[in-house]
Amino acid sequence: MNRRQWISIAGISLLALLAGVVTSQWIYKTGLASDPAIKAFFANPWQTADGKPVDTTQWQGKVLVVNFWASWCPPCVEEMPTLDKLQAEFKNQNVLFVGIGIDSPSNIRQFLEMTPVSYPIVIGGLEGSNLSKQMGNSQGALPYTIIINSQGKSTSSKLGKISEEELRKSIKSAL
Template sequence: MNRRQWIITCGVGLLALLGGALTSQWISKTGLASDSSVKAFFANPWQSPDGKVVNTSEWQGKVLVVNFWASWCPPCVEEMPALDQLQQENLQQNVLFVGIGIDSPSNIREFLKNTPVSYPIVIGGLEGSNLSKQMGNTQGALPYTVIINPRGKAVYTKLGKINEDELRKAIKSAL
C-alpha cells in the first residue's frame, strides 16, 4: 500500500469511527415511557417461559428494572450476568428486575437452561417488541432497559448494553 492509499484508508477509518460515536450517542437518547405505556406494561397478560400466567400486581409498588432482550442478541446475553448480580445486590431494596424475552418461548426456555437468572423472565414476542417501542425505544433495538419507580412512573431508559454504575445510580434515584 502506498502512502496515499494509507492516508485515505486512515481518513475513512477515522470518519467511520466518528460517525459510529455520534450515532451511538444519538441512539442512546430515547424518550421516557408514557404513563399509558407503563399501564399497558402492567395490564399485559405476561406468561413465563413454561406458559404460566404472571401476576403483575406483585410487581406494583416496587422499583422495576424492565429489560427487553433476546437470546440471539449478543449484547443482551453479555449483560444478563450483570443484571442478575444487580438483582441480587438489590433484593432487600424493593427492587425487581424483569426480563421481557423478544423471542420464541422454546428459544427462551432453551437459553435459560444454560444461562439461568434469579429474576422473572416473561415471553414478550411481537407484543413485547411493540411495547418496548411504546416505552420509548424508538429504534426498536435490543437490549432496552426501563426503570419504573414505585409510583408507576418511568424514570430511566437505556438503549444498548447497560453500564452497571449508571444503572446502580438510576436504581438508587428511583427508590
C-alpha cells in the same frame, strides 16, 4: 387590530413556539415512557417460558428494572450476569428486575437452561417489541432497559448494553 395588538400576539406566539420546541426536545431526550405505556405494561397478560401466567400486581409498588432482550442478541446476553448480580444486591430494597424476552418460548426456555437468572423472565414476542417502542424504544433495538419507580413512573431508560455503574446509579435515583 392596531399595531400594538399585532406585536403582542406575535410575542405570545413566539413564546408559545419556543415553549413547544423546548418541551418536545426534553421529551425526545428523556425518551421516557408515557403513563398509558406503563399501564399497558402492567395490564399485559405476561407468561413465563413454561406458559404459566404472571401476576403483575406483585410487581406494582416496586422499583422495576425492565429489560427487553433476546437470546440471539449478543449485548443482551453479555449484560445478563450484571442484571442478575444487581437483582441480588437490590433485592431487599424493593427492587425487581423483569426480563422481557423478544424471542420464542422454546428459545427462551433453552437459553435459561444454560444461563439461569434469579429474576423473572417473561415472553414478550411481537407484543413485547411493540410495548418497548411505546415505552420509549423508538428504534425498536435490543437490549432496552427502563426503570419504573414504585409510583409507576418511568425514571430512566437505556437503549443498548447498560453498564453496572450506570444501572446502579439509575436504580438508586429511582428509590
